[in-house]
Amino acid sequence: MTILKYPTNSELQAALQRSNWDYRALEPMISEIFDDVKRNGEEALIRYTKHFDKVTVASITRPLDEEVVLEVNLMQAIDTAFEAIKSFHESQRTIPQPIVTTPGVSCWQRETPIARVGLYVPGGSAPLFSTVLMLAIPAMVAGCKEIVMATPPQRDGSVHPAIVYAAKKCGVTSILTLGGAQAIAAMVFGTDYTPACYKIFGPGNTFVTAAKIYAQTLGIAIDMPAGPSEVLIIADAFANPDFVAADLIAQAEHGADSQVVLLTDSPELCDAVAVALKEQLMNLPRAPIASKALATSCLVVLPSLMACVEGSNYYAPEHLILSVEDPNTLLNAIENAGTIFIGKYGCESLGDYATGANHTLPTAGFAKAYSGVSLSSFCKTITIQNVTQEGLRNLGPTIVTLANAEGLAGHANAVRVRLEELKNK
């Protein structure tokens, strides 16, 4: 844990440097897996599952029509999260609004679901059903026809009931028991059980991310590239150091490569957070992981809250927590972030599960150009253009001038044949 007080700009930028990873180094391996899966289908998928996941599976799919047994408490909590996520994503529906741009010419946009989507849900020590909710609910709300989900099998080849429960609830149409790059390849090329998908979503390790980037070179859309999860907290003297420390730790426990940063204008708060971190770590089951992540992270004191905002915009965090007395003055100055939490009681773990906002967000500085997953991630926008006789009369001569200036006489002609016909009316 580095503590920096009043660093220079270049010291700050060095402290906020993320570790790089090299897609190009992984590409040959990913390319080989994709070619193999394309050629050999299920045989290759079973082989890779044995090789990478150390699991021998009889089939790469898991039927969805079997009943699922789940603890009632957990089921109810999933249902609560489901409702919040569903209501926020339903509120993102747009209504086409025709705009008259010239008398007789109107244009509008219509959001249309992507027919076939693939969702990747990482495996790990615990079932990440929250990822199922965050990806499958917007797909369901969008109206995607085929929602394929891939998730690595457990040791016994099965899928955790909480994952299956969430998948069924969210309208997933098929489950592939696959992980890693081979899962992405299976969604790109399709399998005997599932169609080839047009767009692939979801977080994952470097192999999964590299496979998604590789899929893009084949013309498949993806939600975004992904790196390790991260949080940046801007806090002032009014912040509760225990809350700040708890939020930093909650992020740090994700993985040893998680990034956590505190920017504050208060040296006292900085010191108090450092103390609280040590205390809280003692009671954390995942302390070994969190400690590693914290070791490479930093607490930084800057001269003002606006300097903190500038540092945050430079870093472009996945999660930004504004733990300040008056977040609204800072809010408008934030340019780059995946999501922003305001309010003293708003911590990242609320948003990770059940505020309703999506937790699939741009990491690694991608928030400078990418949005998190939302309803529109599962749709494409089609523009519709309606031109009447009046519109053609108004706009036609302009088009003829412009088309001729671009050397496209055929474009001018398409207008001219119509103008000619109108003359005879």
Next chain:
Amino acid sequence: MTILKYPTNSELQAALQRSNWDYRALEPMISEIFDDVKRNGEEALIRYTKHFDKVTVASITRPLDEEVVLEVNLMQAIDTAFEAIKSFHESQRTIPQPIVTTPGVSCWQRETPIARVGLYVPGGSAPLFSTVLMLAIPAMVAGCKEIVMATPPQRDGSVHPAIVYAAKKCGVTSILTLGGAQAIAAMVFGTDYTPACYKIFGPGNTFVTAAKIYAQTLGIAIDMPAGPSEVLIIADAFANPDFVAADLIAQAEHGADSQVVLLTDSPELCDAVAVALKEQLMNLPRAPIASKALATSCLVVLPSLMACVEGSNYYAPEHLILSVEDPNTLLNAIENAGTIFIGKYGCESLGDYATGANHTLPTAGFAKAYSGVSLSSFCKTITIQNVTQEGLRNLGPTIVTLANAEGLAGHANAVRVRLEELKNK
């Protein structure tokens, strides 16, 4: 020109097959250019311009503060197009709408401009100022701070005044006189005159597209991959064969690799269009190009208009023209298209220039997953989450259950420390 009457499904799909191109074959060359530009900057850029464009330039940038002399007629036509495009893209602005997902918890989305964008405007026999309008207007409306434009130099190293006029009008902040893969590399890495861009837009040949795909593997966002331009027309017996032929030709004149398709339920219309095509081609300056494109294209008669819609959804055209008596019944069944023209007087060339809708659209079937360029292409969406004490009380226990089930005790702890504090109030 193939004429197919009542083909089987597989015959139709074969006729709608696009020519493939292999990104992977170009990658080594693109990678070399990128590495060279990254290492050698302007020297490499000038060298590539000499090599590929056969133009020796003294500088890779063109100042924007010089006056531009342009024919008044063309200037006015550009101004008309500018207003229409601006008004449609301004209408796409969204207003953040907080949604209460649980009492005490509200979430909303805020669209925020991408700070640095790069626009590629292809060269060619004529100045493509329409591409400048279509890319720079939404960037300006979005509020992007740095709008870098790259376009290949003319023979004398200059940039056509119509391009410069449009660029100045649309708030472009700097012009690079560069084309091809080296232009994309210059926008990715930045130059002495321009910043590194976070997202790159614009059409181009296979080298430009390959360079954009390569840029994605470096973490740079792009608007979409691009292939040759294309139109699909669905027409019924009420369509005017001269209009249909003119629209097919307008698309075909773009390039020998352009794709044009007619799907109709009327054998008579099909025959009449074939005749009209021959007649109109005789008067077209770009007939040699258009003829090549038409040679690989097809006119298809299908049993019904709904069969035409199915064929179109399979093909996912960049431009779709509904040249039918009642377009509204077909409209809702369209799943995949970049843009749709309805109304007998609505031809693609209107939309190419001045209906206000964007002409930068997904080709090559990418309309299955990608949208055309719009205001939102120049923004990223940040979600904002506001949680009050009441919100924490309502949602806290659910979060604790979910976080523990995912094995993330630190996440549960971040909620618990806050719930504890509330107990003491």
